[in-house]
Amino acid sequence: MSFIVNDKLNRFVIANPNKCMACYTCMSACYESAKKRGKVAKPRLLVVHTESGSMPNQCRHCEDAPCANVCPTGAIKFGADKIELHEELCIGCKMCVMVCPFGCVLPESEPMPSVNYMFEEPVDKLISVSVGGKNVAVKCDLCEGREEGPACVGACPNKALTYVTPDNMENSNVDVKSRNAILKLVSFMKDSVSSKTPRDKGVGV
Amino acid sequence: MTNDLAEFGIYTKCFLITGSNTSENHPIVGMHVFRGLENGAKLIVIDPRKTEMANKADIFLQVPPGYNIPVMNSLINVIISENLYDKDFVVNHTKGFEYLKESVKDYTPEYVSGITGIDPELIIEAARMFAGSKPSAILYAMGMTQFSHGTGNVWTTSNLAAITGNLGIKGGGVNPLRGQNNVQGACMVGALPTVLASGKPVVDEAARTECGDLWCCDVPSKPGIALTVLPENIENGNIKFLWVMGENPMMSDPDSNHFAHSLDGLEFMVTQDIFMTETCLKSDMVLPAAAFAEKEGTFVNTSRRVQLVNQAITAPGEAKADWEIISMLAERMEEPGFDYRDARNIWDEIRTINRNQFGGMDIRRLKDLNGLNAPCPNHQHPGTPVLYEGPKLSTPDGKALLIPVVFTEDNTKKGTLEAELRKKLNLDKDYPVMAGSLNEAASERYPFILTSGRYVYQYHTGTMTRKCKSLETGADMFGPAVIEIGIESAEKLGVAQGDYIKLENERGYIAAKARVMDRIKANHVFGSFHYWEANVNELTNPNGLDPVCKIPELKVSAVNIVKIDEKEYLAIQKEKKVKFKTDNIHGSDGVIFPAAEDLNQSRSLGKGV
Numbered sequence: 001m002s003f004i005v006n007d008k009l010n011r012f013v014i015a016n017p018n019k020c021m022a023c024y025t026c027m028s029a030c031y032e033s034a035k036k037r038g039k040v041a042k043p044r045l046l047v048v049h050t051e052s053g054s055m056p057n058q059c060r061h062c063e064d065a066p067c068a069n070v071c072p073t074g075a076i077k078f079g080a081d082k083i084e085l086h087e088e089l090c091i092g093c094k095m096c097v098m099v100c101p102f103g104c105v106l107p108e109s110e111p112m113p114s115v116n117y118m119f120e121e122p123v124d125k126l127i128s129v130s131v132g133g134k135n136v137a138v139k140c141d142l143c144e145g146r147e148e149g150p151a152c153v154g155a156c157p158n159k160a161l162t163y164v165t166p167d168n169m170e171n172s173n174v175d176v177k178s179r180n181a182i183l184k185l186v187s188f189m190k191d192s193v194s195s196k197t198p199r200d201k202g203v204g205v
Numbered sequence: 206m207t208n209d210l211a212e213f214g215i216y217t218k219c220f221l222i223t224g225s226n227t228s229e230n231h232p233i234v235g236m237h238v239f240r241g242l243e244n245g246a247k248l249i250v251i252d253p254r255k256t257e258m259a260n261k262a263d264i265f266l267q268v269p270p271g272y273n274i275p276v277m278n279s280l281i282n283v284i285i286s287e288n289l290y291d292k293d294f295v296v297n298h299t300k301g302f303e304y305l306k307e308s309v310k311d312y313t314p315e316y317v318s319g320i321t322g323i324d325p326e327l328i329i330e331a332a333r334m335f336a337g338s339k340p341s342a343i344l345y346a347m348g349m350t351q352f353s354h355g356t357g358n359v360w361t362t363s364n365l366a367a368i369t370g371n372l373g374i375k376g377g378g379v380n381p382l383r384g385q386n387n388v389q390g391a392c393m394v395g396a397l398p399t400v401l402a403s404g405k406p407v408v409d410e411a412a413r414t415e416c417g418d419l420w421c422c423d424v425p426s427k428p429g430i431a432l433t434v435l436p437e438n439i440e441n442g443n444i445k446f447l448w449v450m451g452e453n454p455m456m457s458d459p460d461s462n463h464f465a466h467s468l469d470g471l472e473f474m475v476t477q478d479i480f481m482t483e484t485c486l487k488s489d490m491v492l493p494a495a496a497f498a499e500k501e502g503t504f505v506n507t508s509r510r511v512q513l514v515n516q517a518i519t520a521p522g523e524a525k526a527d528w529e530i531i532s533m534l535a536e537r538m539e540e541p542g543f544d545y546r547d548a549r550n551i552w553d554e555i556r557t558i559n560r561n562q563f564g565g566m567d568i569r570r571l572k573d574l575n576g577l578n579a580p581c582p583n584h585q586h587p588g589t590p591v592l593y594e595g596p597k598l599s600t601p602d603g604k605a606l607l608i609p610v611v612f613t614e615d616n617t618k619k620g621t622l623e624a625e626l627r628k629k630l631n632l633d634k635d636y637p638v639m640a641g642s643l644n645e646a647a648s649e650r651y652p653f654i655l656t657s658g659r660y661v662y663q664y665h666t667g668t669m670t671r672k673c674k675s676l677e678t679g680a681d682m683f684g685p686a687v688i689e690i691g692i693e694s695a696e697k698l699g700v701a702q703g704d705y706i707k708l709e710n711e712r713g714y715i716a717a718k719a720r721v722m723d724r725i726k727a728n729h730v731f732g733s734f735h736y737w738e739a740n741v742n743e744l745t746n747p748n749g750l751d752p753v754c755k756i757p758e759l760k761v762s763a764v765n766i767v768k769i770d771e772k773e774y775l776a777i778q779k780e781k782k783v784k785f786k787t788d789n790i791h792g793s794d795g796v797i798f799p800a801a802e803d804l805n806q807s808r809s810l811g812k813g814v
Contacts, residue, residue, distance in 0.1 A: 018243075021228035021235045022257045024662050024680040031679025043679050051723055053260045111678065158236050 009166045010061035010082050011142060013045070013150050019160035022047050022054040029155030033143050040087055042108040044140040045152060056152070056161070059083065059104045059140035067096035067105055067139070075137060076105075082142050090136035097137065107135040207378035208342065209508040209578060209590035214240030216376025218338040221331075223251040223273065223362070224348020227258050229661040231346070231382045234507070238344070247338055249331045251276055252348065253656055254689070254731060255724035264331045267726055270656040271643045271761045272321045273349055274612035276328070277361035278312035283332035284368060285309065290336065291370030298596050299367050301607040304630045308609030320614065322727075336369050340377035347384065347658075351760045354641025356753040357610040367605040373596030383507035384665075386497075390505030393562055393579065394555055398429030403558045419558055420542055431755040432458070433747065436467035445472045450527060451494065455483040455785070456666035456734060459745035459757045460712045465784075477530060482668045483737060486786045493524040500526035502548040503571070505579065508590065511566055512576040608637050616642040616749075644749035644758050651710050651763035653694065653728050655744060663735035671735070686739035687720040689731035690766070695721040698768055705774040708732070708764045713743035716769060716777040730766065737785040738778060 015026075027043040035041040045058035065083045067076045075090035076083060096105045142163075143150045153161045162168070213220070214237045228235035235258070242248055242261065250262040251273070259265040268276050284290050285306055295302050314325035335341050343366055349358040362379050363372075371377035383389050395402040401424065405412035413424040430438050432454070438444045447468070458464045465487065468474060474488040479496045497504075499520035505511050520526075525533075528551055535543035545551050549568055556563045565581040565588075577588040597603045609630060613622050623640035632638060647654055662680040664670040671677060688706060690698075700706055700719045707716045708730070717732070717739035725731055732741035745759045769777075 018261075019239060021232060021239060022661065023228065023232045023235075027680040028662075028675045031675045035675075041678065049257075049722075049724070051255065051260075054257050157232065158239060 008081070010063060011163065011165045012061040012082075013058055013140065013142065013153060013161055013163050014060075015055040015156075016160045016162070017053045017055040019158045020047075020053075020055040020156075021158055021160075022049065023157065025155050025157060026056050026152035026161060029151040030140075033146055033151035037143070037145050039141070040108055040136060040138050041110050042106075042138050044138060046106075057102060057104060058152075060102055061140075061142070066099035066101065067137075070095040070099050071137075076139070082144075083139075084144070085137065085139055085141040087136050087138070092135045092137075094135075094137075096139075100139075105137050105139040108138040109135045206380040206382075206508045207372065207592040208376065208380055209510065210234050210237050210380075211508075212376045212590070213237040213342060214244065216340055217241045217246050217342045218376070219247040219249065219335055219341040220344060221249045221251070221335055221341060221365075222258055222262075222344045223277075224350075224358075225258075225344055225346035225382055226252070226254070226256045226348075226658060227344060227346075227382065229257060230384075230659050231507075232661065234344070234382055247334050249334060253725065253729055254658075259724075264327055264334060266323050266327055266331060268321055268323060269727065270654055270729060271352060271758075272612070273352075273358045274354065274361055274610055274641045275312055275317045275320060276323065277358070277365060278309040278610070278612070279314050279317040279328050280332045280335065281305065281361070281365055281368065282309040282312045283314060283329050284336045284365075287333070289333065290368040291339075294370035294372075294596070295368055298370075298372075298598070298603070299605045299607050300602075301609075301636070302368070304609045304632065304636075305364055305368070305607040307630055308611055308626060335365070339369070339371065340374050341366075341369060341371050342377055342380055343371075344380045344382060346382045348760060350381070351756055351758065352641065353644050353749045353751055353758045354610075354612075354639060355751045355756045357639035357641045360608040360610050360637070360639065363605070364607050364610070367607060372598065372605060373591065373593035375591055378591070381507075386506065387504040389507055389509060390503065390511070393505060393509075394559070398431050402555070404562055416558065419554075422542075433750055433755050433757050436464055436747070439467045439470045447471050447474045447488075449474070449476045449478075449484055449488070451478055453478075453482045453484045453666040453668050455487055456737065456740055456742060459742055459747040459759055461740065461742050462713045463747065477527065478668065479524070480668055480672060482666070483785045492530055493522060494530065495520035495524045495526045499524065500548070502526075502528075503552060509579040510576045510588075510590075511563065511571060511579060513568065513571045606637070608639070610639045610641065612641045614642065614646070616644060616646075618642070643761050644746055645761055645763040647728055647763055651765045653708075653730050653764050653766050655708065655730050655732060655741060655762045655764045656760050657732055657734060657741040657745065660733055660735065663733070665735070666740075667735045667737075686715075686717040686733070686736040688717045688739065689720050689722050689725050691725045691727065691729060692721055692723050693726075694728055694730065694766075695719065698766060700766075700768050705769045705771060707767045707769045707773070707777065708739075708741075708744060709767070710744050710762065710764045712746070714777070715739040715741065715743050715781075716774045730764070737781055739781075 024047055026045055027047060030043040030045055031041055034044065045056040047054060047056045061083045068078050068083050071077065072093060073089045073091055075086045076096055092107060094107050097107055148154060150163050153163045220238055220241065225231065227238060248262045249264045250259040251266045251268050252259055253268055253270045255265065255267065266276060314328040317323065317328060318325040343362045345362055349355065349362065352358060366372050366377065366379045393404055395404065399407055401407055401412050401416050403412055403416060407413065407426065407428045413426060417424045430443065435444065455461060455465060468487050475490045475492060476485045476488040477492040477494050478485055479494050485491045497514060498517040501516045502514050503511050504514055528545060528548065532543045532545055552568065556566060561582050562579045563581065565583045565586045566577050571577060578590045581588045598605050600606060609626060611622060611626055613619060619640050619642045623638060626638055626640065659665065662670065662676050688708060690700065700721065702719065702721045704719050705716060706719045707714055732739065734740050734742045744764055745757065745762050747757050750757055
């Protein structure tokens with residue numbers, strides 16, 4: 001049995017909170033991948049701690065992505081199978097940051113190699129420094145240009161992260177869940193009909 | 206650990222994790238625990254903070270820092286009073302059950318709830334869950350041991366494991382999680398003041414002769430000096446020369462101001478490390494050592510598994526393996542017996558002297574079998590992943606000793622309580638017993654209790670991880686030094702997320718950003734010792750050591766918190782920078798955190814700084 005899932009669907013990465021142990025390895029891998037690909041060297045997924053559990057949060061590559069809709073320069077735009085990010089076009093207007101419902105787009109810049117932030121006033125790198133690079137929109141771009149796919153998925157030691165594509169979405173999620181739902185509903189209906197509503201009363205099933 | 210960590214995912218039915226933030230600080234163990242949870246195991250977590258493990262727990266007991274004895278005793282109390290204990294095991298394989306029963310009699314869930322604020326129903330439920338699902342494993346780490354009654358805390362875990370019959374079975378046991386890759390190995394080969402290389406105590410004369418015969422020398426009969434009493438021993442002139450290897454006590458030892466001051470009393474100090482550290486900068490000479498991938502040898506992991514390490518890259522500059530440095534020094538001092546050819550040579554000597562543990566582990570077997578669990582006395586022995594199987598314990602009569610441990614909130618009454626208990630139970634003079642208490646309690650002057658720990662993205666004092674750019678600017682998203690503070694306390698102080706706070710007590714002060722979190726309760730705050738910017742060890746108490754093992758009470762110190770502004774914060778940061786001489790660690794060549802290749806330069810520093 002196969003459910004037709006439009007293979008034009010956007011791909012995305014998502015974590016299983018039951019498997020995630022918040023070890024931050026994905027964030028490190030993300031940083032390394034971004035740096036290697038010449039992007040702003042910042043992690044594009046952030047592990048978020050909440051009282052009910054922790055997992056990394058990253059771009060969902062929404063089909064009608066608000067960030068791509070508001071972007072005035074095409075730095076964030078609708079791609080064939082993802083929401084593309086072209087950092088070089090970004091003017092830093094931060095509209096995408098404001099509209100993202102998941103908080104997955106962040107204005108970020110790299111520390112500049114020529115500036116020694118350790119000894120620049122103010123001394124702490126946590127405080128926004130007066131000398132800094134231009135902030136651009138940074139979000140998950142599914143490691144565009146990396147042959148093995150998103151780096152975080154491979155780096156996760158507990159296999160909590162999944163790279164969801166139309167293929168594995170169809171196989172593992174939709175058909176299994178819908179089958180189980182129908183199975184349960186039908187058996188429940190059958191039980192309740194046979195015990196409570198006699199057929200000869202004429203109530204259709 | 207009495208068991209192998211790989212058993213957690215397969216055999217264990219219930220985990221009791223206490224004083225360990227497993228998924229953050231021991232991620233590999235955490236992974237095995239998660240595998241067990243996926244197979245339907247239950248999880249009980251006892252911790253002052255709602256950690257990631259607590260989020261996934263079936264039962265979470267949020268205990269105030271230092272109240273482990275009452276909680277563990279109340280679990281034992283419920284198990285005994287509801288008749289859930291393993292009668293067969295208790296009768297045949299333990300001693301002193303009557304003493305234990307009497308000592309935990311007062312620790313009813315209601316009483317413990319009164320002093321800790323934990324719901325009594327949860328304690329009862331946890332006790333039933335632990336006793337009802339066998340095999341149950343107890344996992345603990347520094348949250349149990351770093352107290353003035355650390356030994357007592359550990360005894361309560363072994364009491365609990367013994368009365369539920371969880372010793373000597375697969376997937377059960379008492380499992381202290383080791384903090385470093387080879388700390389188990391270091392203890393097993395006698396890198397302790399009280400233990401010889403053969404794993405036997407220094408006071409044992411036969412063991413001393415055995416070592417002395419092999420090395421052709423006299424082994425001193427007096428146990429050495431513990432690290433935690435180092436400052437006072439420098440001050441009274443017992444120690445004049447200090448050689449620090451691969452450790453950063455400037456950051457990791459309690460009351461670092463006092464510690465740093467006492468180091469000035471040394472005549473000469475040498476530090477041997479792979480990178481420049483705060484301690485290196487205090488010493489007269491720095492010896493560059495090779496890192497793990499640059500040398501060969503063995504590491505013994507937390508489950509006593511001996512694993513072979515092969516050299517992958519050559520050491521940069523003049524860096525050498527630690528044993529090479531020692532051998533070279535011995536050669537100059539014209540001391541015989543240090544002329545080893547390679548690491549294999551040393552391993553063979555270890556196997557000769559500690560045959561019971563390592564006798565059957567030649568390099569070939571370690572390579573073929575991908576590691577072996579100690580003890581492995583001969584070549585036919587398959588290794589011992591589970592200790593005490595049989596069950597047969599390591600005591601002379603093979604029976605587990607149940608030790609009464611009690612707790613008092615009044616530190617001054619500790620001695621009398623212990624004497625009273627001894628009298629009440631009519632115990633022998635050498636039967637162990639402990640009354641625990643806390644050195645410091647919240648007072649009007651210092652109303653907050655500071656507890657310390659580690660975060661996942663930094664390792665200990667950051668000697669290695671803080672030099673890794675992908676961690677510093679990638680994963681370490683909270684930046685240097687935050688102090689976790691509960692919502693109630695933050696409201697009381699008028700502190701919002703990201704405000705600057707100053708923690709102070711009579712030993713020192715630190716300043717950091719506040720991270721307001723609901724995972725920490727009441728008047729408790731949490732800080733780490735990773736960052737020189739705000740190292741909690743400037744505030745921790747070096748006095749009131751554990752009477753047995755001399756561990757300081759690092760997990761509980763009373764502090765006061767004041768809100769400060771950015772200007773004051775920056776002033777304190779500058780002070781700390783001077784104190785730890787951090788300019789010299791992070792380089793002044795215009796790079797925030799020097800890349801690995803730049804650091805190699807500092808690795809070749811063979812002379813004094």
